[in-house]
Amino acid sequence: MASKDRILRLKEETRCNILDASLQIVKEEGWQALSMRKIADAIEYTAPIIYEYFSNKEAILLELTRKGYLILSRDLQEAKSKHRLPAKQLEAMWIAYWNFAFANKELYQGMFGVSTNCCEMVNKLPEADMPWDIFTEVIGELIGITDMESEIICKKYYTFWSVVHGLISINLLSRGFSDEMNRQVLRDAIGGIIRTIND
Amino acid sequence: MASKDRILRLKEETRCNILDASLQIVKEEGWQALSMRKIADAIEYTAPIIYEYFSNKEAILLELTRKGYLILSRDLQEAKSKHRLPAKQLEAMWIAYWNFAFANKELYQGMFGVSTNCCEMVNKLPEADMPWDIFTEVIGELIGITDMESEIICKKYYTFWSVVHGLISINLLSRGFSDEMNRQVLRDAIGGIIRTIND
DNA sequence: TAAATCATTTAACAGTGTTAAGCAAATGTA
DNA sequence: TACATTTGCTTAACACTGTTAAATGATTTA
Numbered sequence: 001m002a003s004k005d006r007i008l009r010l011k012e013e014t015r016c017n018i019l020d021a022s023l024q025i026v027k028e029e030g031w032q033a034l035s036m037r038k039i040a041d042a043i044e045y046t047a048p049i050i051y052e053y054f055s056n057k058e059a060i061l062l063e064l065t066r067k068g069y070l071i072l073s074r075d076l077q078e079a080k081s082k083h084r085l086p087a088k089q090l091e092a093m094w095i096a097y098w099n100f101a102f103a104n105k106e107l108y109q110g111m112f113g114v115s116t117n118c119c120e121m122v123n124k125l126p127e128a129d130m131p132w133d134i135f136t137e138v139i140g141e142l143i144g145i146t147d148m149e150s151e152i153i154c155k156k157y158y159t160f161w162s163v164v165h166g167l168i169s170i171n172l173l174s175r176g177f178s179d180e181m182n183r184q185v186l187r188d189a190i191g192g193i194i195r196t197i198n199d
Numbered sequence: 200m201a202s203k204d205r206i207l208r209l210k211e212e213t214r215c216n217i218l219d220a221s222l223q224i225v226k227e228e229g230w231q232a233l234s235m236r237k238i239a240d241a242i243e244y245t246a247p248i249i250y251e252y253f254s255n256k257e258a259i260l261l262e263l264t265r266k267g268y269l270i271l272s273r274d275l276q277e278a279k280s281k282h283r284l285p286a287k288q289l290e291a292m293w294i295a296y297w298n299f300a301f302a303n304k305e306l307y308q309g310m311f312g313v314s315t316n317c318c319e320m321v322n323k324l325p326e327a328d329m330p331w332d333i334f335t336e337v338i339g340e341l342i343g344i345t346d347m348e349s350e351i352i353c354k355k356y357y358t359f360w361s362v363v364h365g366l367i368s369i370n371l372l373s374r375g376f377s378d379e380m381n382r383q384v385l386r387d388a389i390g391g392i393i394r395t396i397n398d
Numbered sequence: 399t400a401a402a403t404c405a406t407t408t409a410a411c412a413g414t415g416t417t418a419a420g421c422a423a424a425t426g427t428a
Numbered sequence: 429t430a431c432a433t434t435t436g437c438t439t440a441a442c443a444c445t446g447t448t449a450a451a452t453g454a455t456t457t458a
Binding site: 399400401402403404405406407408409410411412413414415416417418419420421422423424425426427428 | 429430431432433434435436437438439440441442443444445446447448449450451452453454455456457458
């Protein structure tokens with residue numbers, strides 16, 4: 001009777017253990033390898049036990065990404081607090097964002113739906129089937145450089161692509177705004193970067 | 200004996216049927232719902248038959264994305280051919296790229312690893328757990344606008360985020376360049392956009 | 399007509415998420 | 429202390445997944 005809160009504490013602990021084990025499996029073997037039975041093995045129980053702590057496998061994933069966003073928020077807040085000028089704050093925040101993504105690759109992938117499956121597939125496709133060359137060609141002409149190995153063209157190309165792919169990804173997932181507005185954002189972004197090309 | 204090529208033609212046809220059926224299932228029910236038995240149902244065969252045309256389920260996915268890249272390449276080429284100035288060509292190409300992504304949402308997701316699983320999850324998370332507000336705050340201060348509903352801040356914020364998320368996505372998947380170069384690209388992109396903010 | 403090849407299916411295996419039934423130990427009650 | 433009940437956990441099972449091997453039946457070849 002007096003041990004009621006101790007039991008609750010233990011329950012909370014195994015709940016944490018489930019999440020920790022899950023994250024570790026994901027980090028070591030990828031999202032694809034995460035299975036209920038493997039989690040159960042890690043916490044030295046059998047699979048059905050997990051359903052006393054999470055209603056679903058998806059609920060575990062959801063909680064993992066939720067914790068991911070919390071950590072990211074903390075990192076961003078911390079980065080912001082180290083500067084006073086908004087421009088500096090913003091720069092520090094993006095870098096913190098960047099660091100988080102690469103320090104927690106798998107978690108970031110889970111948070112933003114960058115799947116590992118298809119990544120491996122793309123790497124297996126022949127380079128010739130990819131349309132990247134068309135882009136580098138035109139960007140090369142635009143800035144008057146034909147040497148495809150040039151660092152400048154690489155960077156510009158990279159930046160271009162990131163803007164577009166990022167915009168598309170975000171909109172494919174949660175379609176934040178109207179299509180017209182998205183197009184305008186795209187145009188503005190392209191225009192802005194084209195302007196910086198000749199600097 | 201004389202019907203050898205006819206048989207080959209039939210074989211080629213069911214191969215196509217497999218791919219078509221797969222793509223249709225993906226379009227209607229998502230990548231997650233694509234199973235060998237469901238494909239078999241669609242082409243009115245049983246599952247093991249598929250293994251006479253594709254060694255794997257992954258081989259089907261690979262072929263689908265390969266065809267996706269081919270279509271994308273064609274669209275880009277076509278967009279490019281309609282202009283002469285590189286700047287105009289580039290703009291048309293990005294818009295073609297954009298259109299392709301949204302006309303073939305599922306295919307694009309498969310090609311670039313934007314998984315549907317996690318997208319649904321993110322939508323289920325409470326808005327409060329997300330760190331977006333921190334960004335909009337700082338960007339608002341930066342451009343001297345505190346009204347969070349402002350269209351300007353939305354667009355700027357959107358653009359910022361796209362650059363970073365796009366860069367990270369691309370690097371997480373296929374880590375194109377060195378970390379130092381990536382950071383420099385990030386800084387340049389941020390610098391460029393900050394400059395365009397006060398226009 | 400008999401043999402051999404081909405196309406296709408059925409059966410099976412190991413794995414997945416998930417649920418229901420069972421068991422055994424700890425607890426509450428008389 | 430003896431019985432009843434709840435609790436913690438496991439085993440068994442279901443429907444599904446990708447994949448492979450064996451069986452079947454039709455078609456072609458000799």
